[in-house]
Amino acid sequence: MKTSQEKLKAEFLAKADVLFDELMTWDEQTSEPNLTQIEEIVLRLRQQLGEQMTQAVIARQEKRQPAETVRCPKCQGVAEPKGQKGKHVGSRLGNIRLERSYYYCPRCQEGFFPPG
Numbered sequence: 181m182k183t184s185q186e187k188l189k190a191e192f193l194a195k196a197d198v199l200f201d202e203l204m205t206w207d208e209q210t211s212e213p214n215l216t217q218i219e220e221i222v223l224r225l226r227q228q229l230g231e232q233m234t235q236a237v238i239a240r241q242e243k244r245q246p247a248e249t250v251r252c253p254k255c256q257g258v259a260e261p262k263g264q265k266g267k268h269v270g271s272r273l274g275n276i277r278l279e280r281s282y283y284y285c286p287r288c289q290e291g292f293f294p295p296g
Contacts, residue, residue, distance in 0.1 A: 188236045189223050195232050199225045230273040238278060251286035259283035262291065 206221050207213070250259045263277045286293045 188240075192229075192232065192236070195228060199229060206213045213295075227274045231276050234271065234273050235276045235278070238276070242265050250281075250283050251287055252283075252290075253292060253295075254290070255285065257285055257287045259292070265293075 203221060210217065213275055242266045250261070251257065252259050260283060262284045265282045266277055267277050268275055268277050280293050281293060282293055
């Protein structure tokens with residue numbers, strides 16, 4: 181089941197609200213911060229928001245890609261879908277969690293993630 185745009189927007193705004201509050205708390209508790217300190221906190225918070233946005237867009241891509249028969253990379257037999265498995269991946273925007281389809285080949289008796 182895909183996440184609707186409205187739900188993603190609500191999650192994004194909730195995260196932005198929490199991060200803004202964190203920034204304001206930091207500002208109140210930090211006397212006379214210099215530019216480097218301000219940049220560091222803003223960049224850290226921006227990274228968290230960017231990671232969430234990236235995960236949301238990636239999660240929505242599956243519905244845009246046509247479903248096709250997945251074949252085993254070894255024997256080319258038809259593989260069986262076994263659900264989604266999560267993985268953390270480092271990206272230019274930080275650490276994001278991806279959910280990928282996992283398949284099993286009954287002939288080779290091995291599981292795999294299709295390329296892509």
